[in-house]
Every structure is written in C-alpha cells, then in structure tokens.
Amino acid sequence: MQDYIISGTAADGKLRVFMADTTDMVREASRVHNLTAIASVALGRTLTAAALMSKTLKGEKDIITIQVKGSGPIEGIVVVADSKSNVRGYVYNPQVDNIFTDEGRLDIASAVGKPGYLNIIKDLGLKEPYVGYVNLVSGEIAEDLSCYFYYSEQIPTIVSLGVQVDSDESIINSGGFFIQVMPDADEGIIDDLEKRIKTIPPVSELLKNEKAEDILNVILEGLSPKVTEMGQCKYLCNCSRDRMEAGLVSLGKDEINDIINEQHHAELVCHFCNEKYQFTEQDLKDIVERL
Numbered sequence: 001m002q003d004y005i006i007s008g009t010a011a012d013g014k015l016r017v018f019m020a021d022t023t024d025m026v027r028e029a030s031r032v033h034n035l036t037a038i039a040s041v042a043l044g045r046t047l048t049a050a051a052l053m054s055k056t057l058k059g060e061k062d063i064i065t066i067q068v069k070g071s072g073p074i075e076g077i078v079v080v081a082d083s084k085s086n087v088r089g090y091v092y093n094p095q096v097d098n099i100f101t102d103e104g105r106l107d108i109a110s111a112v113g114k115p116g117y118l119n120i121i122k123d124l125g126l127k128e129p130y131v132g133y134v135n136l137v138s139g140e141i142a143e144d145l146s147c148y149f150y151y152s153e154q155i156p157t158i159v160s161l162g163v164q165v166d167s168d169e170s171i172i173n174s175g176g177f178f179i180q181v182m183p184d185a186d187e188g189i190i191d192d193l194e195k196r197i198k199t200i201p202p203v204s205e206l207l208k209n210e211k212a213e214d215i216l217n218v219i220l221e222g223l224s225p226k227v228t229e230m231g232q233c234k235y236l237c238n239c240s241r242d243r244m245e246a247g248l249v250s251l252g253k254d255e256i257n258d259i260i261n262e263q264h265h266a267e268l269v270c271h272f273c274n275e276k277y278q279f280t281e282q283d284l285k286d287i288v289e290r291l
C-alpha cells in the first residue's frame with residue numbers, strides 16, 4: 001500500500017487532525033542514504049512530520065523545510081516538503097552508531113543531542129520566508145515540534161511520530177499524527193487526549209494491523225472524527241542538472257575559475273538523493289562565459 005495522509009476534524013471543528021502512513025517514504029530514505037537504524041528513525045520521524053505539515057500549506061508552490069541542529073553524533077537533519085506532500089531529506093551523519101537507552105530502545109534524543117534547535121522555514125511565495133525557531137526540549141523530534149507549534153504558531157498540538165526498525169535495520173513501519181486545538185476550543189480537551197494517547201500503543205505499532213483512519217477513530221473516540229481529505233505522500237527528490245548548474249552559478253566567476261584551474265571538472269552530489277552530476281572543464285568554461 002502506498003503512503004498516504006488523511007486530514008480531518010473532530011469535536012465540531014474544534015480539533016484539526018492529520019495522520020500519515022509513511023512506511024514507504026522512510027524505507028526509500030533509508031535505502032538512498034544507507035542509514036543505520038538510529039538515523040532511519042531520526043530522519044523518518046522528521047520526514048513524517050514534514051509530510052503532515054505539508055497539509056497545512058495553501059499555495060501550490062509553497063515549501064516547508066524542517067532543520068534540526070543538535071550536539072549529538074547525528075549532527076543535523078534537513079527535510080523539505082512541497083504542497084503535494086513530496087518529501088525529501090537527509091541527516092548529516094547517515095552512518096551514526098546506534099545508541100540505546102537503558103530499556104534497550106534506540107536513543108534518538110542522545111543521537112540528536114541537546115543543546116540544539118529546530119527551525120521551520122515556510123516559503124509561501126512572499127518576499128521573505130517565514131522562519132520559526134525553538135530550542136530542542138528533548139531531541140525526540142515530536143516533543144520539539146509540539147513546542148514549536150505552541151510557541152511559534154500558538155497552536156496547542158499533540159505530535160506523535162513513530163518509526164519501527166527490525167533487528168536487520170529494515171523499516172517495519174512508520175507513521176504519525178498531529179492533533180491541533182483550534183482557537184475557540186477549551187484547552188482542557190488536549191489534556192484529556194494526551195491521557196488517552198498514553199494508554200494506546202505507539203502509532204508505528206498500530207499501523208502494523210490498522211489503517212490510519214481506524215487509528216484516528218480509536219484516538220478520537222467520542223469526539224465524532226470526520227475525514228475531510230485523503231492524499232498520497234512520497235519520497236521524491238526534484239534535483240536536476242539545471243538546479244545543480246544554478247548552484248554552481250551562485251558560487252561566482254572566481255570560484256568556478258578556481259575549480260577549472262585546480263580540478264578541471266566538477267562533480268556535484270545531491271544531498272537528498274545522492275544523484276551525481278558531472279560538469280566537464282568545457283561545461284564550466286561555458287558557465288563562466290555566460291556570467
């Protein structure tokens with residue numbers, strides 16, 4: 001089954017909800033970047049968050065970027081999503097060693113590491129992008145995002161993100177949800193929901209046997225949840241030779257001339273999909289000529 005996101009409401013529109021199954025997306029990211037288990041989980045949670053956030057974009061060309069910069073061995077995470085829920089991302093250190101908690105679970109918080117910060121950049125086609133910033137409160141990603149929503153967007157949000165990895169480091173399941181409290185709702189509703197969510201298994205566990213919409217019905221039981229939209233999401237990089245060339249152009253004449261004189265060619269690698277683009281000495285000379 002393909003990855004998908006459902007959007008909906010509950011409690012007569014006082015709650016806005018998004019839920020995604022991102023299993024294929026995280027498998028693809030893990031394959032493309034040859035990630036260790038802990039890197040798969042950290043990147044997978046962030047990819048899932050970006051997929052969910054893409055549903056809040058209104059313009060067709062809007063783009064959202066999540067950047068996490070920590071002091072742990074993963075060093076950083078970058079994820080980009082567009083309004084069609086095409087998501088791509090990478091971690092600075094894809095081969096980071098797995099770290100475990102005392103209970104034997106992958107210790108994402110330590111791999112990301114505090115102090116650090118989480119940035120949300122929304123390019124909404126305006127002159128300046130919108131940038132939101134919070135210090136990491138846990139490094140587990142979901143809690144940090146919840147903090148971002150509360151302080152930067154003033155929207156109380158329950159964020160749940162989960163990636164399950166098998167002993168051979170393959171991805172079993174990945175998914176997550178946001179439940180957002182709209183301004184006219186009683187904030188007490190979120191405390192009740194948080195209590196309820198603590199009593200049910202993690203979202204990645206639930207996705208093994210149930211569809212996202214069924215899980216939503218369990219979480220929001222008694223609050224009349226309604227699905228308003230269902231759409232696909234996937235891992236997709238939009239790099240091209242033209243974009244890579246634009247990157248070279250932005251270096252400026254002097255720097256490109258240095259590359260011509262010292263290396264006689266340039267190989268550019270896309271961070272998001274590891275595709276390699278070759279520029280020969282002649283290609284580089286042509287670029288300089290056009291500048």
Ligand code: ZN
Nearest residue numbers: 237239270273
């Ligand atoms: Zn690419």
